[in-house]
Amino acid sequence: MTSDTYQLDETDRRILLALDADPRVPIMMLAQQLGLARGTVQTRLERLANSGALRPNTARILPAAMGRGVSAFVSAELDQARLNEAIAGLRQIPEVLECVAPAGDTDLLLRVSATDPDDLYRVSEEIRLCPGITRTSTSMILRDVIPYRTTELLKKLSGDKH
Amino acid sequence: MTSDTYQLDETDRRILLALDADPRVPIMMLAQQLGLARGTVQTRLERLANSGALRPNTARILPAAMGRGVSAFVSAELDQARLNEAIAGLRQIPEVLECVAPAGDTDLLLRVSATDPDDLYRVSEEIRLCPGITRTSTSMILRDVIPYRTTELLKKLSGDKH
DNA sequence: GGGTCCACTGATCATTTTGACTAAAATCTA
DNA sequence: TAGATTTTAGTCAAAATGATCAGTGGACCC
DSSP states (O other): OOOHHHHHOHHHHHHHTSSSTTTTHHHHHHHHHHHHHHHHHHHHHHHHHHHHBBGGGGGGGGGGGOOOOOEEEEEEOGGGGGHHHHHHHHHHHHTTTEEESSSSSSSEEEEEESHHHHHHHHHHHHTSTTEEEEEEEEEEEEEEEEEEOOOOHHHHHHTOOO | OOOOOOOOHHHHHHHHHHHHSSOOOOOHHHHHHHTTHHHHHHHHHHHHHHHTOOOOGGBOGGGGTTOOOOOEEEEEEEEEGGGHHHHHHTTTOTTEEEEEEESSSSSSSEEESSSSHHHHHHHHHHHTSSOOOOOEEEEEEEEEOOOOOOOOHHHHHHHHTT
16 A cells, blocks of 8 residues: 555765766766666666656746746545546646645645646636536745756665665 | 746757657657657757756756655745845755745745655644745645646747748 | 847767666575 | 576677758847
């Protein structure tokens, strides 16, 4: 029940860290930089790509670069019986970048991005119109204090097991 | 004031979409697949890499693959005068994947990941101990309804301007 | 209209890298 | 310890790379 996700090992982590800056460095460079055989790195990279441990590459694109300078969290309450309908509806809205179900009072918490406050309002409307959604509350993000990062966690792991 | 972020153009978008599955496909394949000259794609990729429009590659790694199967949002209230101190403290905690300042009642909203509920508790403690932080409230994520995605937004843009 | 800037093309070049494949270590792990 | 799995180091031909170049077309300015 813990998870069926592929678990990175020490070598994976080292490779990924080395890949952090430029994901397109030649395998040979990686190999010699890490002191591994080329074949090893090659195999690992392939395995990683098929492991399901990575998001699609587009996840790296900052919404701002797509002209979406405004972000917000939208919490939604819904008619629980129509959960799946609601989710299907939300999935149709490109501006909904993410959606999670948190413990507690709100049923769904969405991350949304828009071109400007006006556009944000439009998106909120669209969300509100999803079947099963009874109420939403939008809270704009004023500042990105720590932009999403995983590097630190990866580094910590590297130190961990040794 | 809108932003000084590099704005992707149509070609960038097409390249990024083509790169979505495998970010390491040879430039030549990309070029012929997109009907562009090799030099063009090569130049674009270089520009993209330096544009600041992309997160580091490690952002693609799912926390679950690092043994962090538990995620949560932590909202924190703080002594506004010590904001910077607090941020500095939070930055030190690898499990804090992200931190934003939302409009509204909560001062900071953190995204946190942990190995298990126990570990989550430990991380919460650590957050609470950051200088300037007066109160926190943790809400575990029960389900990832829509995992973070940007692809749909990118696709939308592609259609937009034509 | 003429000039300048810029991005894209299509071509070349020598040098690397790739993928696929060995057989021989080395390393787990039961 | 024996068996299974990884890793290594080596091969090969085919392909991709980075760095050029001159030529083309568009957008902009005076």
